[in-house]
Amino acid sequence: xxxxxxxxxxxxxxxxxxxxxxxxxxxxxxxxxxxxxxxxxxxxxxxxxxxxxxxxxxxxxxxxxxxxxxxxxxxxxxxxxxxxxxxxxxxxxxxxxxxxxxxxxxxxxxxxxxxxxxxxxxxxxxxxxxxxxxxxxxxxxxxxxxxxxxxxxxxxxxxxxxxxxxxxxxxxxxxxxxxxxxxxxxxxxxxxxxxxxxxxxxxxxxxxxxxxxxxxxxxxxxxxxxxxxxxxxxxxxxxxxxxxxxxxxxxxxx
Numbered sequence: 001x002x003x004x005x006x007x008x009x010x011x012x013x014x015x016x017x018x019x020x021x022x023x024x025x026x027x028x029x030x031x032x033x034x035x036x037x038x039x040x041x042x043x044x045x046x047x048x049x050x051x052x053x054x055x056x057x058x059x060x061x062x063x064x065x066x067x068x069x070x071x072x073x074x075x076x077x078x079x080x081x082x083x084x085x086x087x088x089x090x091x092x093x094x095x096x097x098x099x100x101x102x103x104x105x106x107x108x109x110x111x112x113x114x115x116x117x118x119x120x121x122x123x124x125x126x127x128x129x130x131x132x133x134x135x136x137x138x139x140x141x142x143x144x145x146x147x148x149x150x151x152x153x154x155x156x157x158x159x160x161x162x163x164x165x166x167x168x169x170x171x172x173x174x175x176x177x178x179x180x181x182x183x184x185x186x187x188x189x190x191x192x193x194x195x196x197x198x199x200x201x202x203x204x205x206x207x208x209x210x211x212x213x214x215x216x217x218x219x220x221x222x223x224x225x226x227x228x229x230x231x232x233x234x235x236x237x238x239x240x241x242x243x244x245x246x247x248x249x250x251x252x253x254x
Contacts, residue, residue, distance in 0.1 A: 003127040005157040011127050013146070013153045015118035016086040018126070019068070020097045022143065025076040025111040031104035033112070035079035036166070037065055038173050040094040045174035047091065052175050053081065054166075064088050065095060076111065082119055083146060085153045095146040096173070099131070100139065100166040107136035114143040116155055129157040139165035 003011045022035040036054035041047045053060050058067040064087040068080040083095055101109060112132075115125040131143055138161025145156050162169045171177050 002124045005127050005129040007129075007157055007159045010154050010156040012149070013085070013116075013126065013155055015120060015126065017082065017084045017119040018146070018155075019117040019119045020081045020083070020144070020146075021078050021115045021117065021125075022080070022097075022099050023073070023076055023078045023111070023113055023115060024109050027110070030108060030110065031101040033077075033079060033109060034100050034102075035067065035081050036098040036100060037067075037081045037083070038096040038098065038170075038175075039065060039088070039092045040096060040173065041091055042093055044094070049176050051092075052170065062087070062089055085146065093148050097143045097145060098166070098169060099141045099143050100169070103139060103165065105136060106131075106133040106138045106141055106161065112141075114157075116144075127155055127157075129159070131159050133161050134159075135161065135163070137161075137163045139163060140169045142169070 005011065020035070020037075022033065024030070024033055034055050036052065037060075038046055039051040039053070039060060041051075046052060050057070050061050053065050053067055055067070058069070060066065064084040066082055068082055070077060070079045072078075081097060088095070097114065099106075099112065099114075106112065111130075113128060113130045116127040117125050129144060131141055133141065140162040142158045142160040142162075144158050146153055147156060148154075162172075167177050
């Protein structure tokens, strides 16, 4: 039986591996939504930045919490986090499930909900929760959390929002955030994104390579062959008796 949950309610989980499916209806002007998870220790904060599972770090080092990615279904679009609860480290007491939109408020995301499934069985979801922003200005939402209760786990529906997006939410839970000037602050975990190359410090503009190929410098030989060196010109006046040599037969028309 599927539990239709209200904000703040909870439900016990018998499943050992669960899929938390974030679902919404796409359309013109609707932002893309990403699912993330934070694994929290006894103090309610991450133990390190590795406890943040998101689009640039889709799998926790323990291998027990991972992001399955986005999928189009009949009801709309989904992004999914899967958790093997039986193997989660004992020092992790809660797994917070998060939705974020890239700088766009969640009042523009229709039919946002989270569905909890038993990953080891087919059938209806164990629980559903319709997520409704309280102010309409939220750009990140805590949808719910998986938490330990005795020897088992439970799921609690939350629906709490952040107006400063994933940056504000991640900071609250102890994630290091890059505050680079002139850029939208994002979590520092960007292993799948190479760092941009350093800009040259010289004020002389550099010419871009033609057609993607590097250009030889003036000292480099062209096409792999050494270039002739210029013959020095005498500093004094030219000899008045100097004459060009007569043309050879190779220059005579045929």
